[in-house]
Amino acid sequence: MTTPPTSRVDKLLSSMGYGSRSEMAQLAKGGRITLDGAALSDASARIRVTADLPTRMKIDGQPLDPVAGLVILLHKPLGMTCSHKEAGPLVYDILPPRWRQRSPAISTIGRLDKQTSGLLLLTDDGALLHRVISPRRHVAKTYRARLARPLTGTEAALFASGGLMLEGDAKPLAPAQLQVISETEALLTVTEGRYHQVRRMFAATGNHVEDLHRESLGSLALPDSLSPGQWALLDEDQIALIFA
Numbered sequence: 001m002t003t004p005p006t007s008r009v010d011k012l013l014s015s016m017g018y019g020s021r022s023e024m025a026q027l028a029k030g031g032r033i034t035l036d037g038a039a040l041s042d043a044s045a046r047i048r049v050t051a052d053l054p055t056r057m058k059i060d061g062q063p064l065d066p067v068a069g070l071v072i073l074l075h076k077p078l079g080m081t082c083s084h085k086e087a088g089p090l091v092y093d094i095l096p097p098r099w100r101q102r103s104p105a106i107s108t109i110g111r112l113d114k115q116t117s118g119l120l121l122l123t124d125d126g127a128l129l130h131r132v133i134s135p136r137r138h139v140a141k142t143y144r145a146r147l148a149r150p151l152t153g154t155e156a157a158l159f160a161s162g163g164l165m166l167e168g169d170a171k172p173l174a175p176a177q178l179q180v181i182s183e184t185e186a187l188l189t190v191t192e193g194r195y196h197q198v199r200r201m202f203a204a205t206g207n208h209v210e211d212l213h214r215e216s217l218g219s220l221a222l223p224d225s226l227s228p229g230q231w232a233l234l235d236e237d238q239i240a241l242i243f244a
Helices: 009-015 021-029 097-101 126-133 155-160 197-203 236-241
Strands: 006-008 033-035 046-048 057-059 071-076 116-123 141-147 177-182 185-190 209-217 231-233
Touching: 006 009, 009 021, 009 046, 021 033, 116 126, 116 141, 141 197, 155 177, 185 197, 197 209
Parallel strands: 116 209
Antiparallel strands: 006 046, 033 057, 071 116, 071 231, 141 185, 141 209, 177 185
16 A cells, blocks of 8 residues: 655645745644644645645634645636646636645646537646546547628538648647537537637538537536636546546
8 A cells, every 4th residue: 555645734734825935834833724623834844745634634623725736627717827837817817826826736627719619628637637637638628600601501511521621730639529409509529629620610611600609618507606716626537537
């Protein structure tokens, strides 16, 4: 059996975004950090970082966030950018402030452009991030598109052909699946993540996407209960749905 790693309390909590080491020392002195119900007065003490630590350690009576492997499902609203640096509203602004201080940093798994809404994942787990976006994984992404003009009826065959070449690209797109909802609305499932891919695919047919919303990633769907701007933490079973 592998022995769990150990860490200083102040270093661990600081890396989780709860504050500086000196701030953690003050919390400990004030009896505000507890482990298994007992106050931890010395923030320099070393503890074992076990899987159940977030339920055993509390700050001001509140359980800790997951120590590592934080995976967040966000219903991205329109008008927000998937960036740490760009001007204007950012998707990270929605998250609790301490999460923006975590190390490793939380990043989006892929991106949705400013005018696209829907399912967006964020994580501090670099290995998971690369698994999801890796071209070899072929993780399916389903988008609902509302179009400016009626579909012609030829789009499904073209998208499924594996021969559609987008302007500026060096190779054709992988086959994609189109499900027609109405003459101006459709679901499109792609397994690649090229720049503005869905919008460019419809543009290649002479149409224009007016509204775009990502509904699912793999078998993980955006819950109806999650309104724009709301988020939820995913458990291991939900994460597994991405690859199902």
